[in-house]
Amino acid sequence: MVNKISIQKLKNGSQAEFKQLVEHYKNKVVNTCYGFVHNYTDAQDISQDVFIEVFESVGRFNEDSLLSTWIYRIAVNKSLDFLRKQKRKKRWSELTRINIDDRNEADNWFTDTGSPQLSLEQKERVKILSTAIDSLPESQKSAFTLHKYEELSYKEISEILKTSVSSVESLMHRAKKNLQKKLTKYYLTEKEGNNASF
């Protein structure tokens, strides 16, 4: 657990303390980023940016929230920035008809690391759900991802997103409803034999 003293040491630029912080939070951060971008390599790169930001701006951290909340907030913002940039790139590549970076994104963690023991069917379901989550509005996506991937409570999510617990409840409710609608439409289209997409 990172306590107040270590925050002071971090503010003084202690490398040892920073290493301890990275070791403590790196898996939480990379898992959060993965929940947004669904690509293992991108999630690792964004996590690196998150810790660089933490190192550079810890001096401005005013301790009005927990250190973990602050780090999660940076991870969410960096991931959303990454998705916005990717969307812009995609739009531009559609305009110029150049295919960039057409990866099978949701597969990467399973195939690259081969770690989780999930069945092929389960992998396919996670992939479909990830694509559906991608099509949600940013606020719903953030709440749903933090809850499902990091198993954070509504209170923790409300502190990260700087909103009230009731707002998070509402965001989660709308996210689930939207996902249900999107998935129903997806499976109906697939049943009709058409190419289903979100």
Add this chain to the structure above:
Amino acid sequence: MKKDTNIENEVNKTLNSLDNWQKVETDAFFYTRLSAQLENKQNTTTFAWLFDTPILKPALIAVALLINVLSIGYIYYGNQSSMGNDFADAFSTEYMLDQSTESYLVINE
């Protein structure tokens, strides 16, 4: 309207697919790469203050604009003076004012 229970099942299974989610972890060299990146950043920021200083920003922009204006001016006036030469050459050829014409006139006398 009768609900399609098969599709409903599929939707529920997909929505619950993250329930057994095994969390993603970083690779073994995460901190090594991070510290290398930080070191690189610190080395490259030696001259970064030049661009980060608020007072110097407008000055640098002004210098860049001046260089652009001078370059455009040089190209424009350079071309215009060469155009003037071209015109003079064409004029002297048209009215046979060059040296070869003079010598031709002398022979005819």
